[in-house]
Amino acid sequence: MSFQSLGLAEPILRxxxxxGYTEATPVQQRSIPLIRSGKDVLAGAQTGTGKTAAFTLPLLQHLLNAPKVLSAGQVRVLVLTPTRELAQQVHDSVLTYSRHVNCRSAVFYGGVSIRPQYDEAEQGLDILVATPGRLIDHLHQQTVDLSQLEVLVLDEADRMLDMGFVVDIKRIMAKLxxxxxxxxxxxxxxxxIKKLADELLDNPVLVEVAAANATADRVTQQVYLVDKHRKREMLSHLIGARNWPQVLVFVRTKHGADRLAKQFQKDGLKTAAIHGDKSQGARTKALADFKAGSVRVLVATDIAARGLDISELPYVVNYxxxxxxxxxxxRIGRTGRAGMSGIAVTLVTPEDLGALQDIEKLTQQVLSTTVLPGYEHDPSYQAPNEAVARTPGQRPGRNDGAAKRQAQGKLKAKLRAKALGKA
Incomplete structure (x- = not known):
């Protein structure tokens, strides 16, 4: 379906x-007419399907149809996002699509000075993109007026709930x-999410263009079963030997992100890390370097990476x-976006098999595992200070402590006997 058939004005179509956009994506085809008609919408779609344009384009059409003189601090359209990166990405899209539309917009998030934001709010805003925490700061300072808000957009609402923003959202809602x-x-x-929708939306229309919790259909998923002590070595080998040009690697912790980035640097891979403890300037630079190609590997935690939009990203890795x-x-939705194909690689140790089953149950698919020769699990290997080696898939149990003490006792006895032998 063409954008012309969706009733958008000439400045937007231009x-x-x-x-270079001619055909609307499925989520755009279904959402744009509903939003233009003024209905509340609950939309579920795979990431990378064009959902930002799905709400931005009809909102710009609304502003064109009903221009207003803005008073100080007034906001007509509010878009709430969970992270700074996503807020900036959404605002970049607003700036692009409103190029030929008279629209005042701004993006407010933490980690940067709030004073320039005061000046932007003073002029009034047709569209404000914000993270919940920084918006509440403005509400406390009374620099933003939401009393005449016409449209509220909650983008990636599931992530906002995961990050604990539900209280902030409700505080904001009280001002609307x-x-x-x-x-x-x-x-x-x-x-x-369903409970939140019941509280915030009025008789919404459900738009669902993919099965709930479905993975992107253009993403090839590869799972490698690997010894937990050789994950970094194997991934470094895959990146180098297979000449992966650009790789986004997900880790669980901030410390793990920094450590892995340093190890990759030693392996000769130009690498940067982003996580919540990094300054906004450092995060912005790392992402810009990655997009420009001067950084080959970007290691990120989930919170920092949510909302990253990197065109034609070929590889995502669940480290x-x-x-x-x-x-x-x-995570894997960071690749295979906007009609492009991508590859998502997941490294699984025997200890991760339970978590892998949870993913398979959620996505309703079976993920076959591959073993790369030379990196298979070695049950006889003991890392330093690891007294007990468990069988593959075994979880810590009640007897682990006793087994550990028994192993430590045997080790002490062996050392004592060796010392007596030398005496």
Whole structure:
């Protein structure tokens, strides 16, 4: 379906033509007419399917149809996002699509000075993209007025709930007029999302263009069963030997991100890390270097990487499996975007098999595992300070402590006998 058939004005169609967009994606085809009609929408779609344009384009059309003189601090459209990176990405899209539209917009998030944001809010804003925490700062300072808000968009609402923003969202909602249009976009569905939708939306229309919690159909998923002590070595080998040009690697912790980045650097791979403890400037530079190709490997935690939009990203790697199975869908959705294909590689140790089964249950698919010769699990290997080697897939149990003490006792006895032999 062409964008012309969706009733969008010439200034918007001109930008789409300039950007090389001619056909609307399924989520755009279904969402744009509903949003233009003023209905509340609950939309679920795979990441990378064009959902930002699905709400931005009809909102710009709304502003064109009903221009207003803005008062100080007034906001007409509010887009809430969970992370700074996603907020910036959404605002970049707003700036692009509004190139030929008279639209005042801004992006507010933490980690940067709030004073320039005061000046932007003073002029009034047609569209404000913000993270919940920084928006609440503005509400406390009374620099933003939401009393006449016309449209609220919750983007990646599932992630906002995962990150504990539900209280902040409800505090923001208390400042909004009861009569408004509300749009909720989520890549995955859960009971919490359904509950939030019931509280915030008025008789919404459900838009679902992929099965709930489905993985992107253009992403090839590869799973390698590997010894936990050789994960970094194997991944470094894969990147180098197979000449992967650009790789986004997900790890579970901030410390793990820094450590892995340093190890890759020693392996000769130009690498950067992003996580919540990095300054916004450092995160922005690392992402810019990665997009420009001067950094080959970007190691990231889930919170820092959520919302990253990297065009034609060929490889995503789950170095550590996510703690929440739904995050697997979000992670691999960083590749295979906007009609492109991509490869998602997951490294699984015997200890991870339970978590892998949770992912398979969530996504309703079986992920076959491959063993790369030379990197298979070695049950006889003991890392330093590791007294007990468990069988593949075995979880820590009640008897682990006793077994550990027994192993330590044997080791002490062996050392004592060796010392007596030398005496």
């Amino acid at each position: 930008v789409l033509t300039e950007q 007029p009861p009569k408004r249009q509300t749009l909720l976009f989520s890549a995955t569905y859960s009971n919490d 550590d499996l996510p703690q929440i199975a739904e995050d697997y869908v979000h």
